[in-house]
């Protein structure tokens with residue numbers, strides 16, 4: 001692929017444009033908001049100049065409801081050899097494109113399973129998709145050249161291609177992406193009206209489960225409106241689980257010992273089912289979940305502390321597999337949790353202590 005046109009230079013469009021530009025593709029950028037394409041260009045994602053002829057691949061990174069009309073418009077002016085979108089929902093846009101009389105053979109619906117709770121080009125990073133699944137939904141009429149160009153896009157972004165049927169994809173993301181977004185919002189919404197004395201106690205657990213609640217509501221309304229049935233099905237099952245869990249908790253309050261035992265068994269069953277589900281969540285780079293050991297290091301909240309800790313870990317010859325930062329409320333300090341291979345943990349602890357770091361165990 002030599003040339004690409006990215007329509008919609010928000011988080012996803014700019015991230016993939018940065019990856020393509022960084023690997024030598026000439027990328028043209030377009031957005032209905034000129035500030036966004038200007039910002040993306042200033043970040044090095046490509047040029048705001050529009051292409052003179054047809055580009056190899058047009059990537060449509062606009063909200064789901066606008067994908068089909070945008071693809072159809074580009075196809076009418078023969079903008080590219082192939083068209084791919086990156087929307088979070090796949091069945092609807094393909095059917096809408098067919099309804100608009102668009103060419104479904106030169107279009108391939110795709111969805112990178114990577115993102116974040118922030119929107120816009122300033123949140124973009126070139127490595128956003130590295131090692132992440134990127135769903136492709138070809139149909140029997142998809143042209144081979146189109147599939148190959150989109151596979152090249154995925155390879156240039158260092159993601160892992162996964163082929164799926166569009167409707168099966170939509171049912172899958174209802175469970176692994178769309179319902180989690182709503183559950184995060186629902187829980188965070190409870191904090192909105194909670195007493196300040198409760199909110200000030202927020203620790204890492206509630207931060208983890210409410211991260212997604214910071215997402216852009218308009219974008220998510222668009223995503224959920226394009227996949228309402230499968231998401232409602234997941235939530236209905238969860239509602240049944242919640243009712244069962246509430247019954248168990250009420251039983252734990254009962255005077256009758258047998259009832260309390262039944263309640264405890266119900267709660268334990270939920271927690272164990274949770275353990276089993278969590279174990280199935282793939283680890284980094286789509287690999288099997290890894291059992292890392294956590295080394296917790298106290299840091300002061302000042303510039304360069306994180307860089308220094310990473311450099312010291314590097315000097316100890318230890319690879320950091322994952323990292324989390326916990327900020328202490330009202331203090332200029334925090335706890336950095338470094339996840340490492342179990343064999344590396346003692347080496348890292350000894351080496352960091354030697355270099356003056358305070359380790360929490």
Ligand SMILES: NC(=O)c1ccc[n+]([C@@H]2O[C@H](COP(=O)([O-])OP(=O)(O)OC[C@H]3O[C@@H](n4cnc5c(N)ncnc54)[C@H](O)[C@@H]3O)[C@@H](O)[C@H]2O)c1
Pocket residue numbers: 007008009010011012013030031032033036061062063064066070086087088089111112113114115116117118119120121219223
């Ligand atoms: N945010 C995520 O985590 C994530 C992850 C994977 C896929 N997606 C999908 O990627 C797409 C883009 O999401 P995002 O998070 O980058 O959103 P974003 O809000 O950061 O960016 C969307 C951009 O599209 C522009 N835009 C809107 N209508 C346009 C039009 N008609 N023509 C040109 N530009 C237009 C907006 O001005 C904006 O800059 C969506 O379809 C979303 O479902 C999002």
Ligand SMILES: O=C(O)C(=O)C[C@]1(C(=O)O)C=C[C@@H](O)C=C1
Pocket residue numbers: 087088112113114115116117176177178212
């Ligand atoms: O990690 C996040 O912040 C995301 O919300 C990313 C996430 C996801 O649910 O995994 C969100 C929506 C996308 O369509 C793909 C990825």
